[in-house]
Amino acid sequence: MARMFTLECLLLLSCLSSCCSIQVFEFQGSGVQLDSHLLHANELSFTPLDFLSFCVRLRFYFLWEVSGFLQVSDNSTGQMMHTIQAEVNLNYIRVTLSKLRRYHFLKQQLRALTWHHVCVTYGDGVTISYLDGLEQDRRQGFLGESVTGTHIKIGSWDAYNSFSGQLSQANIWSRVLTADEVAALADCTMEEEGDILPWKGPWTVNGDISPSQVSLDDLCKGASGTEYFVFNDFTAHSAFQVCQGLGGFVPTPQLPEEYNTIIRTITEYHTKISSLCKSFWVGISDEKEEGVWIDIQHQSQLHPSWSVAEPDGDKLENCAIAEGPQQFADTRCDELKCVVCAVPRRPVWKLLGACERYQRNVHFVALQDNSSNLIFQGYSDFRIIQNEDKSEWVWKDWHTGQTMASLSNAVNDVPIGRQTWTLTKAMCSQTGGSARRLLLTPCGTGYFSCDDASCIPLYQRCDLKFDCHDKSDESGCHLVKFPPVYRPDLPPEINNNNFSQPLPIALYINIESADVDTSSMHMHVNFNVSMTWQESRLSFLNLNEDYTLNRVPYETMQRVWVPVIDFTNTKGNHITLTDHQTTMVINMLGKPRLGDNTQPEELEVYAGPENPMSVRRKYSITFQCQFNLKMYPFDEQFCNLELTMLSASSRLLVFDKVATTAVFNGNPQLVEYFVGDVDIEFHNERDFAAVFVKCQLLRRSGFIIMNVYIPSLCLLVISYLTLYFTPSNFQVRILASLTSLLVVATLYTQASASLPKTSYFKMVDVWLLSSIFFIFIIIVIHTIIDRARDWDAISGFRRMAPSPSPSGNVPLSNYIYMKNLRTSSVDNVPLDMENRRRNSVGLSTRNSQSANQLDIQSPPEELQELISFKPVHEIIILGARIFVLAILVVFHIVYWTVVLA
Template identity: 25%
Template sequence: MWNRPLHSGEIGALAQCRSSGRGNVFSSDTAEFENFGVKEKWVDILDLCRPVQHNLILPETRTVEESLDMCKLLNATIAVPASPLDNESLQNDTIAFADVCLPTASWKVWLGISDAEEDGVWRRFGSSDRVTYTNFAPVNAASSYSCASMMVNGFWDGDLCTNKRCTSCHVEPADYLVVRGLCFESEYRSRFRVDEYIEGRPFFRGYYDLVIVWRPEVKKWVMINTASNSTLLRTSSVTKDYPLGMRQWDVVSEVCEVTEGDVLMVSLSHCSPVHFMCRSGHCIPRELRCDFRYDCRDGSDESNCHVVEVSDEQQRHIPPSGPDGGPLRLRAALVISRIANIDDINMAITLEFQFTLTWTDRRLRFRHLKDTKNGTILTEADAEKLWRPRYQLVNLEGGDQKLLAQSFMVNGANDGTTPDFNSVDMDVRYPGAMNELSMIQRFTARVTCYFHLYSYPFDIQHCSIDLRLPTEHEGYVAFSLSDAEVLYTGPRTLSTYTIRDERIDRSLGPSALSVYFDLHRRQGVILFSTFLPSGMLLLVSWATLFLGLDALNARAIMSLTTLLVLYTLFSNMSRSLPSGAAIKLIDIWFFVIIFLLFVNILIHIFVDNKVPETTNRIFVKGNTQTNSISVVKPQTSRSVKFLKVYRLIGLPVIVVLFNILFWSAVFLES
């Protein structure tokens, strides 16, 4: 004792045993004492600074594995003496419980070492470090067993790990447990340490005026306020276990505005705010909470795993407001995954697409969010608590729409806040304003698409998926068109079309969303199946014009056959297109060729195959008289001349001019 304040240098010297620290009022090594039944022992001053293990005996028998688990719950480890002084201290503690810890056995408490990894090499449990101090008896069974225990005489001996011994836990000076569920004003008041013994068992001492002690007469743990000497709480059920983990406590005296006779849920564990506390008191990393795997032994990490918390269940029918109090903006993303069928005749397309709407709802709070790329998928029960956006597929053909799958998810895990240190529920909460919700729906639908077939088969069709919000949402909910996205992930090349140029029409206003994509017809298929055969038929018909005029049957039959084949080809092509479509370029193509074939047939019929003759008379004068001789000379008819001009000049010129005009129109239209 001093009659003056000490400066920091003096205090540091005392704490590090550099000074004897004799006070100018009282000093224990110079003062005279009268001893009344007290044993006096002198120690060197350096021993006061030598670290001595603080060990506690748990006077219940357990296996090594059970002892490891119990010490872990107490934020401690199984004791391992590191010096003769530590060994003597642990032996003295053990002697005090010799009559409780297996009275008839010499082996009393487990030691936290094992040689299971390498026989004869003793290491601490859960560590590869070898112990530097041992105190095995000269004759021991250490070589026969993987575990070790201390005997009542202080020596160590090998022991079978499945045997049951008392437990000695080593508690570090800075380690503590935390009581949650009360209303402490300061976090320090919630801290408790495992301390010495009351009623033959360790008790839990708060940093201030609370203790938790064992009452053997009722076989319950009680929490006592030492300042008022009043009992506040008592465990609800009879138990021999330590009051670790989450338990129900009966209120004996009013505490935290909870009246006598009520029940409080209180927890006692060493779990930090970055952990999740199992109901048993074990700690697991927070990311293992609600991960669809049982990580707590009691499975409590997968209980109460709802994600969505709402302040008012009725509000889910009312759309949330936007961040600035204006309309709620829905961010849309449409992914077309497959085009199953293109029906040219009915002008409809069957496709499969995924439509995602994303928004925020500041009325909500979330728990158990995963900061992963895929976000946190909500269960059906959680999804039922949400306000859901509604919309209509406007250009649906015949109401043929099928919902394949639907899911709701929370994107990200932003601005999480840990509950108050008094809260038993240690789950982190996330504000709805900072974490977006997404509704993901996958459909197969048949939508209409008006086909413009004038330039068929060189046409490009502009088809769309038209979505519209209901009229009752007008002014309250709108599409965020600037953030809308569209993506096509299916095969680009189909049997008769190629898919190109997906885009969003942003000119329809905030209540409508149209996603366009272009169908480019594959002209090669039509060219080889329509234009090339029709051209070859025209060539065959032209070739009949060169047959002999006397072969009328061959010329007429060949021309008529080409006409019939061409008409059949035209009919098949017409049946593959909408019947109500306007005149198309390909109709003009077939009409002109059919007309030319028809003209060829007429020419074959009406051309005159009889060649006209002219007779010339030649007079021959003899000696006595003059004689005349008639000479017949063939004459070329006008129809034959016309045939020659038509087949060599007329028809080729007509075909060339028509092709020039036709293909010019095609390219201009394209």
């Protein structure tokens, strides 16, 4: 009864094992190319296919030039024809369906020793490839003929086109699988056998093939999990550095389960040193602050579980080891202990700087044997191992036994990171025996490898601050990659096309300040000139989105072609310069492509046509202007900054009309002007392209108005008011007018001295000359008035019109004056002018005093006719007042209309 129960249990376990595991075949495990394959035991017979899908789960060991894993053949006509062929490589899958052959490039590279699920579907002229359930590529094309077949071969095409690794779940369907079905097959949530070819077989084994059973978990999650590398005799800092370089970290087991996992790994896989690793380093330290233990990986504070009486080292012991589950002890960091590195499963290692043609030759997987020997197994024929006496590391072809390079005195006794190797075979234009820097790194796409093989984001490379622990990310920051032949004296062409259009040069002119001298017609300008162009002959490296970090060193700038522009209308000869005051930057606008492996570093290469170059320099230059001062001081001027291309004619170089801009960012309020708009005029049609930067200058006329117009207007008014002075005060009237004339003439002289000599009149000239002319007319009128008064005196008229007194009578003084006119001399001849003027003034004064006390009755009848007429000089005065006022009003209306217009 007991034996029966035991047998039933064994059968049950066998059934459970078969349900949860999949048949797997290993091909060419030794790495030797052979025609090892599975052949379907039965001859196939299916109708010609116009729609089909095939899937396979694979895990490769080595990649050859052609790693064929599937072949369907048809010999129904007596001649063997291959109707389906599939091969796998690092970056692509090549599929042949009947007469249709296409490369399907992968979005992510295949990884050695990692299970991948590959599917290809065809229908309606579209071939779609999938990797691990995700669509990778789709290609157009028709079969030409329907797919037929009688034989199916798995694992190789022939001895030279074979697959090395493990294969499972190869199925072929006579329909197109949907994307959801492919994803379900990839993550093992659906199991469906192919109706054309089911994986269950039956199969005939031929050659070096080993069958096995693998659980679904290992098949579907083969790339997950953690691997452990164990090393002996490492200091704490070396342990941290090596583990980080391996792409992992030094674990800190805080739970007993975590500690037991590490111990079990050491015991099972590293039997040779398991007895030596009773204690091992953990990833904590209190070097920064005593008593504050920091997790090295996450840079966060931890509170570890210490052994009894630990920690006890004070400032001398700043690192820690694990002596048992939850039993940590502090110790000196320079002691030699075991270290366990926890590494995510299967990081891809690359050897950069080797100039290898095939990518598979420089891809490696880090392994460790039972003796804890570290091995870097290549994807193809190469591997990196230590020699027998462990004196150096060698990179060799294990098939031929040829050594490519060797490394002595490796840092921390491991070959990882950027180190100097000795070549034993010529490579990269270097002969055997020479030294060359090579980089062995686990860093993936988008990361930069520090010298110690630790990884930082690629955008932190050459950003003017240290991000690597060893500060290697700011070394060798070369931005420009020159072609083998480069002439800095020849201008570039668009896309390196000799038949392209002229290369456009974009200008950005930033005027910071300006000083305008109207008298000399000069404008002194402080401005920045930026020139931007596309240099299609160059490639760029290590660019950042922040263009200020993409500054080209002076030595490199001297080797690059830079356009030369002449400042044409300047005082003296001035051109753009490329000197120590010049800044050259590269603007990252395009998408990069990955660089090759000729350099021992990760490179993103940017194409020259997509990432323009710019040079910027500040200039302080005096430009000659052509001012039209007819409307001065109410004028609007324009001063041009004329720039002419000197590097080549307009057949090759022109100014970019779209991207060229000019701005004024200084204080727009100058001494005499207000800076307005800044416009640009292009003259690319000239023999040498030119551009005019047109600066608008609006006159600030307040100074002239306050110092010229208002004073001259006041003097003009004063001159006009002299027409209202007492006519008898000729000296006062004439002196006031002459003084006004002299002052206005002085203002005219001063205004003219501050302006350039012109052959035309300016508005200020018109104003001042008109003021002088008006004052001159007033002086002439005063002279005429004075002569008219004399004539009135000779003719016997009274000096003033009679003014009746309040009583209605005429003052006595008027009669006395008229009487004196007739009796001024015995012979009735008038007295001389001076006496007559003096007598008349005296009589007028005395008679005006008596007139206040006495009114005389109306004059006799013979005098009535004489009294009714005004003297001529009064008529002239009245006319002069009206005439001068009229011409002044008309002049001002016309003048200010012209000014305002």
